[in-house]
Amino acid sequence: SSDRVFNFAAGPATLPENVLLKAQSELYNWDGSGMSVMEMSHRGKEFMSIIQKAEADLRALLNIPEDYAVLFLQGGATTQFAAIPLNLCKPDDTVDYIVTGSWGDKAYKEAAKYSKPKVIWSGKAEKYTNIPAFDSLEQSPDAKYLHICANETIHGVEFKDYPNPKNPNAILVADMSSNFCSKPVDVTKFGVIYAGAQKNVGPSGVTIVIIKKDLIGNAQPITPVMLDYKIHAENNSLYNTPPCFGIYMCGLVFDDLLAQGGLVEVEKKNKKKAQILYDTIDASNGFFRCPVEKSVRSLMNVPFTLAKSELEAEFIKEAAKEKMVQLKGHRSVGGMRASIYNAMPLAGVEKLVAFMKDFQVSLE
Numbered sequence: 415s416s417d418r419v420f421n422f423a424a425g426p427a428t429l430p431e432n433v434l435l436k437a438q439s440e441l442y443n444w445d446g447s448g449m450s451v452m453e454m455s456h457r458g459k460e461f462m463s464i465i466q467k468a469e470a471d472l473r474a475l476l477n478i479p480e481d482y483a484v485l486f487l488q489g490g491a492t493t494q495f496a497a498i499p500l501n502l503c504k505p506d507d508t509v510d511y512i513v514t515g516s517w518g519d520k521a522y523k524e525a526a527k528y529s530k531p532k533v534i535w536s537g538k539a540e541k542y543t544n545i546p547a548f549d550s551l552e553q554s555p556d557a558k559y560l561h562i563c564a565n566e567t568i569h570g571v572e573f574k575d576y577p578n579p580k581n582p583n584a585i586l587v588a589d590m591s592s593n594f595c596s597k598p599v600d601v602t603k604f605g606v607i608y609a610g611a612q613k614n615v616g617p618s619g620v621t622i623v624i625i626k627k628d629l630i631g632n633a634q635p636i637t638p639v640m641l642d643y644k645i646h647a648e649n650n651s652l653y654n655t656p657p658c659f660g661i662y663m664c665g666l667v668f669d670d671l672l673a674q675g676g677l678v679e680v681e682k683k684n685k686k687k688a689q690i691l692y693d694t695i696d697a698s699n700g701f702f703r704c705p706v707e708k709s710v711r712s713l714m715n716v717p718f719t720l721a722k723s724e725l726e727a728e729f730i731k732e733a734a735k736e737k738m739v740q741l742k743g744h745r746s747v748g749g750m751r752a753s754i755y756n757a758m759p760l761a762g763v764e765k766l767v768a769f770m771k772d773f774q775v776s777l778e
């Protein structure tokens with residue numbers, strides 16, 4: 415509606431309007447319970463029905479098989495950077511990391527406290543604009559897992575396909591924080607998928623972990639109880655007080671994604687939005703520029719710069735006047751970044767590209 419902006423923030427990010435309105439309508443009195451979701455016991459029948467439906471809907475969306483557990487946790491994806499090695503390997507085990515951006519790098523650095531991680535490929539020298547050819551990777555023969563960041567939020571680099579770990583006993587682990595539920599994914603290719611909710615599926619405060627059940631139960635003895643997947647799996651994410659309201663919001667988003675026809679339909683919309691934005695950048699004769707190699711450009715986070723970089727602040731300021739906000743690039747890379755997650759309507763991207771064209775014309 416007219417009192418809302420188009421919010422291109424990288425996360426927390428825009429949420430679907432109908433989800434916000436539904437939450438508003440249920441805020442004061444959820445389903446006739448006489449209380450809001452924030453006031454409910456997490457062990458009462460009302461909240462149990464909420465978390466169970468959220469899990470069932472997520473399983474339907476991603477086609478998650480029964481031999482995978484779905485956990486609703488706290489601490490953000492950053493906590494998972496430690497939980498992954500703590501749960502999946504011993505302190506002396508080798509684990510492989512492909513580093514395609516800042517988040518993969520952070521995951522690798524945290525893993526060094528609890529395992530022996532090896533960066534088998536880094537895009538740092540090319541300023542994180544690419545993804546390696548999988549057959550060129552020199553994987554460690556004994557690695558316990560291979561870790562990737564499926565979509566680098568800051569650099570706008572996204573895996574379109576996934577590498578197989580070389581060691582037949584190793585598993586693929588993916589940080590999907592910024593492209594979670596943006597397209598169909600074959601969950602069975604992964605041992606663990608994890609994601610913070612605050613980009614595509616809800617508010618911050620909820621972290622979702624999807625893990626093959628036979629990987630659970632091997633945590634290192636020093637693992638804090640809150641990071642032990644076994645504890646959370648045995649207790650259906652209710653070992654301690656979970657982020658109840660956040661889980662409820664995620665549930666509303668999952669319901670909405672199913673109502674849209676599921677992730678096949680959602681991906682179609684995301685591809686269309688990304689295409690009109692990248693096309694505008696590429697057709698600008700170098701006025702706008704996206705540094706990322708075309709075949710791995712993210713459908714979710716679109717970084718771009720102006721050839722005349724001194725005009726970037728003006729671009730961001732003028733866009734904000736037209737209710738398009740949070741277009742500033744990450745402080746580590748500069749320029750602009752448009753995050754166009756599931757909940758960004760096509761109209762928002764259309765407005766942005768019209769603005770970009772006008773901005774260029776006004777200066778040429």
Ligand code: PMP
Nearest residue numbers: 490491492517567589591592610
């Ligand atoms: N991984 C990726 C890909 C991210 O985009 C982010 C947050 N922007 C994180 C990890 C860290 O997530 P959190 O802030 O939830 O810990």
